[in-house]
Amino acid sequence: MFGRTVARYDLLNTLMTGGQDAAWRRATATALGAVDGVMLDLGCGTGALAEALLATGGRVVGLDFSPPMLAVARRRAAGRWDVLAGDALVLPLAEGSVAAAATAFTLRNVVDLPAALAELARVLRPGGRLAVLELSHARGLWRLPLAAHREVLVPLLGRLLSSDPGAYRYLPASLQPFPPAGELAARIAAAGFRDVRWRAWFGGAVALHLADRVGA
Numbered sequence: 001m002f003g004r005t006v007a008r009y010d011l012l013n014t015l016m017t018g019g020q021d022a023a024w025r026r027a028t029a030t031a032l033g034a035v036d037g038v039m040l041d042l043g044c045g046t047g048a049l050a051e052a053l054l055a056t057g058g059r060v061v062g063l064d065f066s067p068p069m070l071a072v073a074r075r076r077a078a079g080r081w082d083v084l085a086g087d088a089l090v091l092p093l094a095e096g097s098v099a100a101a102a103t104a105f106t107l108r109n110v111v112d113l114p115a116a117l118a119e120l121a122r123v124l125r126p127g128g129r130l131a132v133l134e135l136s137h138a139r140g141l142w143r144l145p146l147a148a149h150r151e152v153l154v155p156l157l158g159r160l161l162s163s164d165p166g167a168y169r170y171l172p173a174s175l176q177p178f179p180p181a182g183e184l185a186a187r188i189a190a191a192g193f194r195d196v197r198w199r200a201w202f203g204g205a206v207a208l209h210l211a212d213r214v215g216a
């Protein structure tokens, strides 16, 4: 499905978020701070987050399992960062080999969230920081307008512009089973992280969780 959306993937992200997605990715990269070592972008897609990570300095590795996404990422990276084919559930990386890890709009899609978090914990070195940028559940007065955005505007933009409109009907559905911010924080902690904290935008519709690998 991700492979079929690749042609206008970045354009649709910009339109669906009013251009805010770039700011959220920059905030994610900034939250990792200066990193001495490899930064992993899990589910790198076309490489938008990897580019933001690269701007903070350090070595970046983007990983994804969709060949069309990987092809775009490789072109975009042009040798400035590494692109790796792999599955979030069985990362092709050694234990403790990553200094920091970030992931944007990916964990909602994995079939086994605890397994993906356990893999992130395994490859991060002790004290290494994790940043998870993901859609979440809006609260209060934000709920109604954001439900309309999710259920009406997003599928409409997908129908008009994407080569796979079905993916943009899947997008709202994919949020339903995903844990709310507090529960996601508890799951991150259970996977082997400490000091889990988060900030949110648009009444909680988008959340950035940060945590540090235990053991430092």
Ligand SMILES: C[S@@+](CC[C@H](N)C(=O)[O-])C[C@H]1O[C@@H](n2cnc3c(N)ncnc32)[C@H](O)[C@@H]1O
Binding pocket: 002, 003, 013, 042, 043, 044, 045, 046, 047, 048, 049, 063, 064, 065, 066, 069, 086, 087, 088, 089, 103, 104, 105, 106, 109, 110, 111
């Ligand atoms: C919604 S896109 C997000 C892409 C990018 N991170 C961004 O911010 O635009 C989700 C990406 O995660 C990848 N993905 C989903 N499940 C995966 C898995 N189990 N292993 C590796 N990549 C995965 C998809 O191929 C897709 O490129």
